[in-house]
Amino acid sequence: MFMSQDGLCSIGELAERAGLTVKTVRFYSDRGLLPEAARSAGGHRRYGPEALGRLRLLRSLRALGLPVREVHRVLDEEDAGERVLEDAVAGQLSELGSQLTALRWREAGLRLVLECPPGERADRLRLIGAVASPPSTAALARFWRGWLPARMPAAATAAFLDAAVPAPPDDPAPSQVLAFARLYALVTRPCTGGEVCQPQAHTAAGPRGPAVLYAGLAQAYELAGGPLRRGAAPYAGEELDCFVDAYASAYGGRDTPDFRRVLLSQLAGDPRIDRYWELVTEVISPPDGPREPTPGSAHDWLFAALGAQTAATG
Structure with missing residues (x-):
């Protein structure tokens, strides 16, 4: 619970409680992921108690590698249940799997060049350079x-x-x-x-x-x-x-x-x-x-x- 008289807190206080930088909190706010409750007389952002929980969820979703657009969809459709989150996580897992496969192919290609006799390297490079990874x-x-x-x-x-x-x-x-x-x-x-x-x-x-x-x-x-x-x-x-x-x-x-x-x-x-x-x-x-x-x-x-x-x- 925030200790201010109106029950709201500044962007700096929210960032400190969430363990994030002010720049990160401002980024989420500017993209509509973290709505502000009000503005002070001086035009500064003020956030309600629910902002801390939302910010922690935001941080968790981003830590899983979900792009901002997917995080936005999860938060906007939170009332639809767990299905939206499941779909987003499944999509991220699929993309990560493709990236890992590409890395394994690149690693095997590098080993192939490194381990072959020097006289064969130019031919090996030409061959594998024509093929995408994966x-x-x-x-x-x-x-x-x-x-x-x-x-x-x-x-x-x-x-x-x-x-x-x-x-x-x-x-x-x-x-x-x-x-x-x-x-x-x-x-x-x-x-x-x-x-x-x-x-x-x-x-x-x-x-x-x-x-x-x-x-x-x-x-x-x-x-x-x-x-x-x-x-x-x-x-x-x-x-x-x-x-x-x-x-x-x-x-x-x-x-x-x-x-x-x-x-x-x-x-x-x-x-x-x-x-x-x-x-x-x-x-x-x-x-x-x-x-x-x-x-x-x-x-x-x-x-x-x-x-x-x-x-x-x-």
């Missing part, structure tokens, strides 16, 4: 949109991108930063010379073919993930049957030994992007942990299984 995957998505058939439905494209575009780790090792930078460099260079940028599998199917093909391939790749994680050699089984059926369904054909031989020949002639999948594996797998399967490694395993079966059956 990195965006937009360039990878654009790469795949150019690779996928033009007739692919939006839902099928989105499902494929979810599997093909790796989520950058929140706390990367230097090797993962390097792998992502190399991946970015790979997908941003144009097809040149005699490179074939579209596989024949995309043009052989009819209007509905692309969606049918990639839905089936997604199922086959998921099935192949099991033997890949176990380190099993390619074999003819449910995984391969699902893989072949994806192409047969897309082409309106039947899964026969002749179809499998033709498919093997066609897939062998398609352009390959093995380097993309090698780098994806490095991005998503812990440096000292097991290698995580990717659609690319699953495709290679299934292609090898098809080749082994075709060779065995003549």
Whole structure:
């Protein structure tokens, strides 16, 4: 309780009780966060007893890192309950998480440059300097949109991108930063010379073919993930049957030994992007942990299984 006759206090007294500077209290007042109760005959600000509690709440909210606009919203809508405060704190936590992720990527990038041989530093700097911290995957998505058939439905494209575009780790090792930078460099260079940028599998199917093909391939790749994680050699089984059926369904054909031989020949002639999948594996797998399967490694395993079966059956 203030001891003045009118129960009010000056800005200096309020600042002293709150443990803040007069400049800070004036800042909050000027922005409408701390209403004054009256003005003295000399024009000086006077504050009521409730100002001290409001000022302490202000200080707490600012200590949590909430920007002034969010503090204003919390105080203005105080009667709406705890929801406004929860939303503001949740938003600040999300923003802080993004900042921490960016710092971890910068730290790993700095370690990458520091720990590499001097002769490689210029190349490393060029690579990581082209990538934001934390990195965006937009360039990878654009790469795949150019690779996928033009007739692919939006839902099928989105499902494929979810599997093909790796989520950058929140706390990367230097090797993962390097792998992502190399991946970015790979997908941003144009097809040149005699490179074939579209596989024949995309043009052989009819209007509905692309969606049918990639839905089936997604199922086959998921099935192949099991033997890949176990380190099993390619074999003819449910995984391969699902893989072949994806192409047969897309082409309106039947899964026969002749179809499998033709498919093997066609897939062998398609352009390959093995380097993309090698780098994806490095991005998503812990440096000292097991290698995580990717659609690319699953495709290679299934292609090898098809080749082994075709060779065995003549």
